[in-house]
Amino acid sequence: MVLVSSTVSAQTTHEYLGVITLSDSSFISYKLSFEETNGFIKGYSITDLSGPHETKSMITGTYDKDEKQLKFRESGIVYTKSPITQTDFCYIHFEGRLAKLNDRRKLAGTFVGKYDDGGSCIDGEIDMKSLVKIEKRAARLDKAVDKSILVSKEKKDAVNLLRTLDTLNTNxxxxxxxxxxxxxxxxxxxxxxxxxxxxxxxxxxxxxxxxxxxxxxxxxxxxxxxxxxxxxxxxxxxxxxxxxxxxxxxxxxxxxxxxxxxxxxxxxxxxxxxxxxxxxx
CATH class of the missing domain: 2.60.40 (Immunoglobulin-like)
Structure with a gap:
């Protein structure tokens, strides 16, 4: 399941990759993919990429370019590999700072978790970078490794950051x-x-x-x-x-x-x- 940032009907898909830090200090991988139209955003999130609890949820929210603030909440589940029931899922309600919607800006902020009935679950923080920026950096590192005479061909074949990212983005x-x-x-x-x-x-x-x-x-x-x-x-x-x-x-x-x-x-x-x-x- 790979979506690459592109322009479709004059809309750009913005993708971010990073981690959720829960209040108990545990980490979970997290991906966002959304489009923005007149300050409103719509897309999806994926939690625990390639993990046993991988879950894709729809997101809706707003982006205020003047206040440099992004807000969104998860709603319906598209699919999940977790064995728990839909009513037991904890949905993220996020509010954070995003200076600009482009491939150079960091996305960070806090979230509160809520069950489907509005009850509180677990809270935490989200720290993400643009997927485009991550891929560019990975490509530069892969190129540097390929040129190095200090790294064997076997290790070069085994260590490929772009291939690892592609695996994370594949369901x-x-x-x-x-x-x-x-x-x-x-x-x-x-x-x-x-x-x-x-x-x-x-x-x-x-x-x-x-x-x-x-x-x-x-x-x-x-x-x-x-x-x-x-x-x-x-x-x-x-x-x-x-x-x-x-x-x-x-x-x-x-x-x-x-x-x-x-x-x-x-x-x-x-x-x-x-x-x-x-x-x-």
């Missing part, structure tokens, strides 16, 4: 993971494609007891399915029936509804499986 679906996906629509669309070079990746997908695909070869040509939602959650079981000829099974699954698009890439060996639980809000 992998790993063996035995359970991802809860939330939607307000009556149906969602599941689209399957192989990532990169076609290498014979095969998967089976079951929607509860219904077979969507069985030991199917997934290529670069997308295959799409419509999955109806109701008050009862639908469990998609994704099983890697082969790992292809190049590394692990890497099939991209895209779930989309009228509001959100979720991209996940399988990272499993033959016989391993993971689940996506579709929940209608």
């Amino acid at each position: 992998f679906l790993r063996a035995d993971e359970v991802v809860q996906v939330f939607s307000k629509d009556d149906s969602v669309t599941l689209t399957l494609t192989d990532v990169g070079q076609e290498d014979g990746d095969r998967i089976s997908i079951y929607a509860d007891d219904k077979v969507l695909v069985q030991n199917a070869a997934i290529g670069n040509k997308p295959q799409s399915f419509t999955i109806k939602l109701s008050s009862k959650p639908v469990t998609l079981k994704v099983e890697a029936t082969s790992a292809g000829s190049i590394g692990a099974n890497t099939v991209q699954l895209t779930l989309s509804d009228s509001l959100n698009v979720i991209e996940a890439i399988t990272n499993m060996e033959k016989g391993e499986s993971a689940s996506m639980v579709l929940i209608k809000q």
